[in-house]
Amino acid sequence: MKNLIQITIIVTIGMFLHSYGYTQESTAKIIINDSLKSAIDLEGVIIIGDSTSSKTEDFKSVEGQRTDEIIEDLQGVNIIRRGNYAAEPTFRGMSSGQLSMTIDGMKIFGACTDKMDPVSSYVSSNNLESITVSSNNNHACQGSNIGGGFDFQTKQAQFNSHKEISGSAGIGYQTNGNGRLADFNVNYGDSAWALNLNANYQKFDNYKAGGGQTIKYTQFEKVNFALSSNWMPSNTEILKAQFIYDDAYNVGYPALPMDVSFAGGRIYSLSYKKYFTNSTLFLKAYGNNITHIMDDTKREFVPMHMDMPGKSDTYGVFAKSEFNIGERHQILINPDYYYNVSFADMKMYPNDPNRPEEPVMYMITWPDVRRHSGSLLIQDRFTINSQTELKYSGKIEYVTSKIFSEFGIQQLEVIGKDGNIPSTYILGNGNAVLTYQMNKSTQLFGQIGYAERQPTVSEGFGYYLFNSMDGYDYIGIPDLRKETALKTSIGFNWQKDKTVLETKIYHYQFQDYIIGIVDSTYDGMTIGSNGVKVYENIPSASISGFEVKLNTTLFKTVRFQNQTQFTYGIDHQNNPLQMIPPLQNASKFGYSYKQVKIQLEAVIAAMQNNPRIDAGETTTPSYGIINISGQAPIKLLQQSTSISVSINNLFDSNYWDHLDWNSIPRPGRSFIVNLRMRF
Amino acid sequence: MKNFKYITFLLFAIAAFTLGSCKKETTDPPTPVDPFENLTYIGETQAVGAGAIAKIYAEEALFVGYNRIYVALYDSANPQTQLTDGHVTFNPMMDMGMMQHSCPFEDPSTTVEPNTKAFKGSIVFIMPTTPTGSWTLNVNVHNHAINKMGVASLAINVVEKAEPKLISFVSDFDSKKLFVTLIEPTEPKVGINDITFGIYEKQSMMSFPAVDGYMMEMEPEMPSMGHGSPNNVNPVSKGNGMYTGAVNFTMTGYWKINLDFKTSSGDTIKLDQFFDVTFQ
Numbered sequence: 001m002k003n004l005i006q007i008t009i010i011v012t013i014g015m016f017l018h019s020y021g022y023t024q025e026s027t028a029k030i031i032i033n034d035s036l037k038s039a040i041d042l043e044g045v046i047i048i049g050d051s052t053s054s055k056t057e058d059f060k061s062v063e064g065q066r067t068d069e070i071i072e073d074l075q076g077v078n079i080i081r082r083g084n085y086a087a088e089p090t091f092r093g094m095s096s097g098q099l100s101m102t103i104d105g106m107k108i109f110g111a112c113t114d115k116m117d118p119v120s121s122y123v124s125s126n127n128l129e130s131i132t133v134s135s136n137n138n139h140a141c142q143g144s145n146i147g148g149g150f151d152f153q154t155k156q157a158q159f160n161s162h163k164e165i166s167g168s169a170g171i172g173y174q175t176n177g178n179g180r181l182a183d184f185n186v187n188y189g190d191s192a193w194a195l196n197l198n199a200n201y202q203k204f205d206n207y208k209a210g211g212g213q214t215i216k217y218t219q220f221e222k223v224n225f226a227l228s229s230n231w232m233p234s235n236t237e238i239l240k241a242q243f244i245y246d247d248a249y250n251v252g253y254p255a256l257p258m259d260v261s262f263a264g265g266r267i268y269s270l271s272y273k274k275y276f277t278n279s280t281l282f283l284k285a286y287g288n289n290i291t292h293i294m295d296d297t298k299r300e301f302v303p304m305h306m307d308m309p310g311k312s313d314t315y316g317v318f319a320k321s322e323f324n325i326g327e328r329h330q331i332l333i334n335p336d337y338y339y340n341v342s343f344a345d346m347k348m349y350p351n352d353p354n355r356p357e358e359p360v361m362y363m364i365t366w367p368d369v370r371r372h373s374g375s376l377l378i379q380d381r382f383t384i385n386s387q388t389e390l391k392y393s394g395k396i397e398y399v400t401s402k403i404f405s406e407f408g409i410q411q412l413e414v415i416g417k418d419g420n421i422p423s424t425y426i427l428g429n430g431n432a433v434l435t436y437q438m439n440k441s442t443q444l445f446g447q448i449g450y451a452e453r454q455p456t457v458s459e460g461f462g463y464y465l466f467n468s469m470d471g472y473d474y475i476g477i478p479d480l481r482k483e484t485a486l487k488t489s490i491g492f493n494w495q496k497d498k499t500v501l502e503t504k505i506y507h508y509q510f511q512d513y514i515i516g517i518v519d520s521t522y523d524g525m526t527i528g529s530n531g532v533k534v535y536e537n538i539p540s541a542s543i544s545g546f547e548v549k550l551n552t553t554l555f556k557t558v559r560f561q562n563q564t565q566f567t568y569g570i571d572h573q574n575n576p577l578q579m580i581p582p583l584q585n586a587s588k589f590g591y592s593y594k595q596v597k598i599q600l601e602a603v604i605a606a607m608q609n610n611p612r613i614d615a616g617e618t619t620t621p622s623y624g625i626i627n628i629s630g631q632a633p634i635k636l637l638q639q640s641t642s643i644s645v646s647i648n649n650l651f652d653s654n655y656w657d658h659l660d661w662n663s664i665p666r667p668g669r670s671f672i673v674n675l676r677m678r679f
Numbered sequence: 680m681k682n683f684k685y686i687t688f689l690l691f692a693i694a695a696f697t698l699g700s701c702k703k704e705t706t707d708p709p710t711p712v713d714p715f716e717n718l719t720y721i722g723e724t725q726a727v728g729a730g731a732i733a734k735i736y737a738e739e740a741l742f743v744g745y746n747r748i749y750v751a752l753y754d755s756a757n758p759q760t761q762l763t764d765g766h767v768t769f770n771p772m773m774d775m776g777m778m779q780h781s782c783p784f785e786d787p788s789t790t791v792e793p794n795t796k797a798f799k800g801s802i803v804f805i806m807p808t809t810p811t812g813s814w815t816l817n818v819n820v821h822n823h824a825i826n827k828m829g830v831a832s833l834a835i836n837v838v839e840k841a842e843p844k845l846i847s848f849v850s851d852f853d854s855k856k857l858f859v860t861l862i863e864p865t866e867p868k869v870g871i872n873d874i875t876f877g878i879y880e881k882q883s884m885m886s887f888p889a890v891d892g893y894m895m896e897m898e899p900e901m902p903s904m905g906h907g908s909p910n911n912v913n914p915v916s917k918g919n920g921m922y923t924g925a926v927n928f929t930m931t932g933y934w935k936i937n938l939d940f941k942t943s944s945g946d947t948i949k950l951d952q953f954f955d956v957t958f959q
Contacts, residue, residue: 348932359958410870415909463929521910
């Protein structure tokens, strides 16, 4: 796949040279910026970034924030934290294999058997254009899944920007954890050619929890580069090349027995979009290579030193074509193919002084699983009348996974499975959303869908993967049945003047829900583990909940936003599901005068007294925290510069969320200063 | 358009390279295979009186434990001619000066192996060669071609393996002196392994018959991590002192195979015996 990188480089350079040749003769072009954003999702597209007119813009400046902090603000979203870095997003109590995670539509599968490298960790906050979180049609393009998912859209190189070269640079400092942040962004854009280079650097030491206790192993260091270039060879075509380079070093995970010495992502793509009179065609080819190296060399009390490297390589290609049939039907056709290779192994170094000759112990935790997936999605957006629209879609996907490691196949014999047989799934997904514009200010919607997903690599092939939350080693089963769900949601959106009220309730009814069940015939492998859980399909489970969001203006000058979310999940025996967030409420007050902005944020989470005991969960007390931030312009070196100051966790509360593994307290009070210059 | 040319060119180059590397495989002329290639040569000697030379092979250098022994007979007048019609029996002897003893063994079958044309049996050496004790392998040969008998006596060297393949103990039940050998797996691997033990009783210095009908309980363990493995099958008696079962190793490294021995009616013979197995 080095060739793909070469092609990307050649094309990027080629386009760069090409643009110089054509700059002079290029005339005004029709297309301004192709954001490639999908149509507004009824579940709510949440857009964050400085180039969009998103409503949240007034409420929070993203400067100096980290990607997972931005994600956590989204409606329906919670994050599972195992450390201070790379938190795993969950949506309505669903995580991991139930969600798909993409960057600009590209499928990326983490290389960490402990899910310590969610896709969100490969996008830096200053390169983030928007995040789409959805649970219906829109998301079907991103893979067959139950709960929907996240698409992280990165910054595009901008054509026709007001200056040929523009950009920004920022530096920041965070007192708690001695956090050092720096980033810059440069955009070159003329009418036919545009290039954007983005860089971000962060380094944090251990933070202190509320009350002053230092939380060990919360440090990390990270560097992220993103290069994207757009080229318009003609008035109706756009060619885009993209490369993301992300490295993280010495990442601590206090909730786990091991840290990460290195995590790296190399993500690259080439895409092409063509506009016809009544239709569009979009093609994209991409690849990514994710490396993850876990070890415990920095830990003090280790019974036995271990190395656990993992890698995940994904290559894919997809097309999207949109066209109209008559006046009422807008059709989307989306064929998709991807190929993923996952491999992870483990070396354990015995340290018995009586047996110095004892060799290293070795096993494979992901046995070189190679997965092919091909799918076809067809969607129709049917305008029934001026008030009513029906959007319905169907998707069929064929996925086949096979073990290519002979060693891995032998390992499977231990649990009585034949690893030579490929595991194959045919997945069907269907969804329909009806929207009805009742009157000028009120819109109602109802959605019903059926979804299926295949087991993840860990669920299907994982071999004694230790989960420090419940203290069990997990074994995957290659012939698990697919997990299916019926999902419904209804809601309304009321909008008048500057007030928006959004409410939705949802219910997911699962069948063959995949979960780890204790199997006492197995002996735990990890030192001190409680035993072994084997992934199984349980007959049923359900998740339901609601989300309410209010955006309004108080006293004519203060913007007010309130967001409430609640999720409830039970299995077939009415036991609570694991990692279900408690009732949460977040309020934001925003005041801005000229370019001065002040924001106050209050987050309250109720007690979670419904833990899944056999998953190692305990009751989590309620908490409330207050954050304050302000931003003001200053004149510095004749450039447009702004300074922002924030105080996170103003009252230095000692708290943790129900989804924080092993109840590791979150950071206490922290002052954050950020200085930004635009040019 | 230049860029498309680049891409096209590159794609062609990749395709050409990929296809080009799929060259036809050259076939080597078949070389005659030495049937003893995979065996270890132990030594050879005249079977005095039988008109034959006995060449002794084993699967590896002789060790304390269960050794498969191959005896290839050649006509002493015409050493290129291998003799396949005969009858071979063993009589291994340990000479310790003050005393002599034998060990458990299984005489070869009266027919030769199809591949090596050798007579195959087994010997369970119960101690290594030491400065004060030496092993002699006596092979009684009956050459059917000329109907003559003789003995080939060969001094052999037996070593103790770093990881012993033989344990011995006195039965708590009936005070029999017992020897247990770990025969398989000779090349352990991660995954499921067939496991075979041999059990022999010391009746006298010269008599070590195989013991059948015991019950064995087996539990593999990784002592440095404190875990075992699932889905093991306890060895069961298969006759001739052989007990076969299945052992699972979940990873490479040092394993301890714990064994309890009982009679068929459940009386304890011996508990807490073990073999070490280490592999990478």
